[in-house]
Amino acid sequence: MGEAFAHFSGIVDPVYFAIVALGVFGGILVGSLPGLTPTMGVALLVPFTFHLSAELGLLMLGSVYVGSVYGGAITAILINIPGAPASIATMLDGHPMANKGEGEKAIHLATIASFVGGIFGVLLLMFFAPFLAQVSLNFGPAEHFWIAVFGITVIAGLSQGSIWKGLIGGAIGLWVSTIGISEITGTSRFTFGFSQLTGGIGLVSALIGLFAFPQAMTFLERTLLNKEKRNNKDNVFKKSRSFLSAINETLGSIKILGLGTFIGSLVGLIPGAGGQVAGLVAYNEARRQSSEKEKFGTGHKDGIIVTESANNAMVGCSLVPLLTLGIPGSPTAAVLLGGLLMNGLWPGPELFQENASVTYTFIFGMMLAQVCMLFIGGFGARFFKKAMYVPPNIMAPLILVLCVIGSFAARNNFGDVWSMLIIGIAMFFGLKLGFSPAPVALGFILGEYAERGFLLASRASVSEGSVILHFLDRPIVIALIILTAISIITTTIFEVKHKQNGEGVNK
Amino acid sequence: MKLNKLPLYKLELIVVVFLIVAFISIIYTSFSYTQEAYIFPVVALSIGIVVSILQGVVSIKRSKKQYKEKDPIPFKNTPLIKMIPILLSFILYLYVVSELGFFVTTWIFLSALLIFLDKTKITQRLLVGTGLTIVMYLLFSWVLNVPLPRGILI
Numbered sequence: 244m245g246e247a248f249a250h251f252s253g254i255v256d257p258v259y260f261a262i263v264a265l266g267v268f269g270g271i272l273v274g275s276l277p278g279l280t281p282t283m284g285v286a287l288l289v290p291f292t293f294h295l296s297a298e299l300g301l302l303m304l305g306s307v308y309v310g311s312v313y314g315g316a317i318t319a320i321l322i323n324i325p326g327a328p329a330s331i332a333t334m335l336d337g338h339p340m341a342n343k344g345e346g347e348k349a350i351h352l353a354t355i356a357s358f359v360g361g362i363f364g365v366l367l368l369m370f371f372a373p374f375l376a377q378v379s380l381n382f383g384p385a386e387h388f389w390i391a392v393f394g395i396t397v398i399a400g401l402s403q404g405s406i407w408k409g410l411i412g413g414a415i416g417l418w419v420s421t422i423g424i425s426e427i428t429g430t431s432r433f434t435f436g437f438s439q440l441t442g443g444i445g446l447v448s449a450l451i452g453l454f455a456f457p458q459a460m461t462f463l464e465r466t467l468l469n470k471e472k473r474n475n476k477d478n479v480f481k482k483s484r485s486f487l488s489a490i491n492e493t494l495g496s497i498k499i500l501g502l503g504t505f506i507g508s509l510v511g512l513i514p515g516a517g518g519q520v521a522g523l524v525a526y527n528e529a530r531r532q533s534s535e536k537e538k539f540g541t542g543h544k545d546g547i548i549v550t551e552s553a554n555n556a557m558v559g560c561s562l563v564p565l566l567t568l569g570i571p572g573s574p575t576a577a578v579l580l581g582g583l584l585m586n587g588l589w590p591g592p593e594l595f596q597e598n599a600s601v602t603y604t605f606i607f608g609m610m611l612a613q614v615c616m617l618f619i620g621g622f623g624a625r626f627f628k629k630a631m632y633v634p635p636n637i638m639a640p641l642i643l644v645l646c647v648i649g650s651f652a653a654r655n656n657f658g659d660v661w662s663m664l665i666i667g668i669a670m671f672f673g674l675k676l677g678f679s680p681a682p683v684a685l686g687f688i689l690g691e692y693a694e695r696g697f698l699l700a701s702r703a704s705v706s707e708g709s710v711i712l713h714f715l716d717r718p719i720v721i722a723l724i725i726l727t728a729i730s731i732i733t734t735t736i737f738e739v740k741h742k743q744n745g746e747g748v749n750k
Numbered sequence: 751m752k753l754n755k756l757p758l759y760k761l762e763l764i765v766v767v768f769l770i771v772a773f774i775s776i777i778y779t780s781f782s783y784t785q786e787a788y789i790f791p792v793v794a795l796s797i798g799i800v801v802s803i804l805q806g807v808v809s810i811k812r813s814k815k816q817y818k819e820k821d822p823i824p825f826k827n828t829p830l831i832k833m834i835p836i837l838l839s840f841i842l843y844l845y846v847v848s849e850l851g852f853f854v855t856t857w858i859f860l861s862a863l864l865i866f867l868d869k870t871k872i873t874q875r876l877l878v879g880t881g882l883t884i885v886m887y888l889l890f891s892w893v894l895n896v897p898l899p900r901g902i903l904i
Contacts, residue, residue: 290896291890291894291896294894294895294896295894405805405808407801407802407804407805407808408805410797410801411769411798411801411802411805414773414794414795414797414798414801415798417790417791417794417797418776418791418794418795418798421790421791421794425787427786428783428784428786428787430783430784430787432780432783432787432788432791433776433779433780433791460833463833463836463867464828464829464833466867467829467832467833467867468827468829634868636864636867636868637864637878639863639867640859640860640863640864640867640879641860641882643840643863644856644859644860644882644886645886647843647844647847647899648852648886648890648896648898651897651898651899652890652896652897652898655897657848657899660844661844664840664841664844668837675824675825675828676758676761676762676765676824677758677762677824686794690790690794693790694790697789697790698786698790
């Protein structure tokens with residue numbers, strides 16, 4: 244911890260402060276615009292941060308992540324559309340409260356709960372991450388391979404809907420990661436005669452193609468169908484409430500605040516679970532424990548507090564497995580991994596030793612982002628309400644152009660723009676058929692890591708005389724294999740239960 | 751056979767068959783590389799084949815009478831015919847942007863698309879398109895020093 248605080252002075256810089264404030268502001272805008280998810284916002288931003296220093300780039304990405312997860316609550320509360328997937332549970336009580344004219348109170352409660360949850364999540368990140376990173380010091384190629392395998396089993400958790408579709412997407416991502424010249428063998432693979440593919444598919448163009456382009460197409464679709472009708476209800480701010488009274492009310496529900504923060508932190512630490520799960524699990528638990536069960540869903544303050552504290556506690560904690568093992572805790576964290584790699588930072592002990600300055604500045608920046616969120620969110624609710632009504636027929640062309648700039652800027656290569664287009668069109672149709680972009684992204688990111696670990700370990704095993712033993716006989720490897728098995732078993736059980744519930748409902 | 755009338759299970763089966771054929775072809779191509787170069791992609795693609803078959807089984811199950819009627823039609827409300835010209839204009843934009851340069855091409859593309867999507871406010875849309883192009887150009891090219899596609903114009 245002492246080392247962490249030695250880097251505290253790094254964040255006390257007006258430029259860093261401005262970047263964090265700008266990132267949070269932009270993130271809240273992204274989150275409060277229905278359809279723009281935190282994952283998409285971070286994916287679009289990654290190439291532009293490449294031209295900033297590593298500290299500033301990561302601060303910007305982290306701040307957008309914090310802002311956008313919170314920003315989703317504003318839309319959920321005011322117009323009953325979750326601005327981000329994490330805000331689904333916030334709608335349940337947030338919107339009924341807004342319908343009573345207490346929109347401002349609902350936003351204030353969400354802001355304070357988000358702040359408390361968010362700060363706790365970042366503190367856990369600060370305590371847990373260096374410890375786990377120390378453990379990862381003992382990792383060799385075989386351990387790296389099994390970590391990647393464990394990360395890949397997370398794919399099933401990241402897939403919304405069918406597990407099989409998630410795994411198909413993951414397999415495609417793994418294969419796409421092998422396109423181009425292999426860094427271990429030097430062989431040029433799967434270029435099909437296109438010289439542009441020799442350097443492989445750009446990570447940024449793939450992320451933009453997977454997350455941003457399909458969203459632009461969805462906006463176009465909705466515009467052409469005239470589906471976007473948002474009722475601008477002015478009465479949601481009928482009863483004005485002070486921020487101070489909201490602080491008192493939130494602190495009055497300290498037990499609920501603690502419950503949301505605890506569940507959110509736990510879910511964040513589980514790779515692949517994400518804010519959507521955190522919010523829904525916390526909401527259900529709060530309702531189950533409450534003596535006022537019947538009031539949940541009618542605008543109960545506890546419903547907002549528990550959900551928002553859980554969502555935002557998840558943010559910091561989802562970065563623990565990411566920064567230490569390279570396994571993202573949420574889809575947005577998977578994209579953040581891309582941002583780390585672009586800045587030449589590989590998750591693991593090096594992050595907390597050789598790159599300690601960048602890493603701790605980033606972590607303190609995440610904490611500063613929570614403070615900025617408290618002020619911007621707390622005092623800007625009325626402004627963000629206006630931002631929600633930017634029509635999708637303006638957003639769609641704008642996102643299309645940003646997709647071009649982003650995919651071109653990363654490597655100054657127009658071939659990447661064509662890759663983005665092909666991946667984007669495929670993903671748009673894939674989304675229609677229930678495929679999710681997160682498993683493809685994770686397969687793509689972890690593929691290179693897994694292959695490198697596998698090939699280096701198998702070369703090392705030649706000297707030991709047994710490939711099997713080298714991959715199975717070390718204690719950390721055994722622990723990782725057990726974790727992988729648990730991940731597969733729990734996901735299968737979840738899928739079977741989910742299917743049974745679905746069939747039950749259908750009957 | 752119209753795309754916007756096909757139920758989900760049929761589309762899934764088409765995709766599964768396509769993927770299995772594609773994965774097998776790529777595996778076949780892989781064997782022209784050295785063993786170290788092909789082993790990982792072959793394993794990944796083999797997993798892809800297995801899970802595609804499993805997805806195929808799930809889709810076939812859903813084609814049974816009792817589930818058939820409840821199966822959603824994914825492209826039922828998708829205005830594919832209207833979206834194709836927009837997509838083609840975007841592809842044309844990509845071809846032209848590296849020849850003419852970012853600013854001029856983006857201004858034309860953005861303004862034209864904004865007007866196409868809302869023909870009732872042509873002047874306002876033209877202003878929005880011009881404003882957004884100027885802001886993006888200044889922000890990325892001047893402030894952030896992000897490389898933008900260059901051509902014979904700006």
